[in-house]
Amino acid sequence: MLTLNIDWFQPFDRRTHSSGAIYLSINNLPRSERLKSENVILVGMMPGPKETSTDSINHYLKPLVDELLEMYIGVEMTDS
Incomplete structure (x- = not known):
């Protein structure tokens, strides 16, 4: 189970500029582990x-x- 997060932040001091991070x-995972950097998947930046x-x-x-839909459908694995 994944949660999609979008957070806006101000990357520069004394400027009105906002950028956004999209992450999963x-x-x-236990609640105390979910948002640790090693357990967060950065999906994109806006x-x-x-x-x-x-x-x-x-x-x-x-x-x-598109990728999540592909994962939901699944990928067929075969022995070679």
Whole structure:
């Protein structure tokens, strides 16, 4: 089970510029372990200078959704 997170942050001091991080956390881990850097999967970054609109976020999420759908369907493994 995965949780999708989007966090906006200000990378520069004294500037009005926001960038966004898209990351996944693994819910099967204990709560104290979920958000440790070694257990977080960075999926993408959204450049500023301001927060992206809700409609535009879909464009950033499409590659992730496509991969998750492929994983959900599964991959056939064969012996060689």
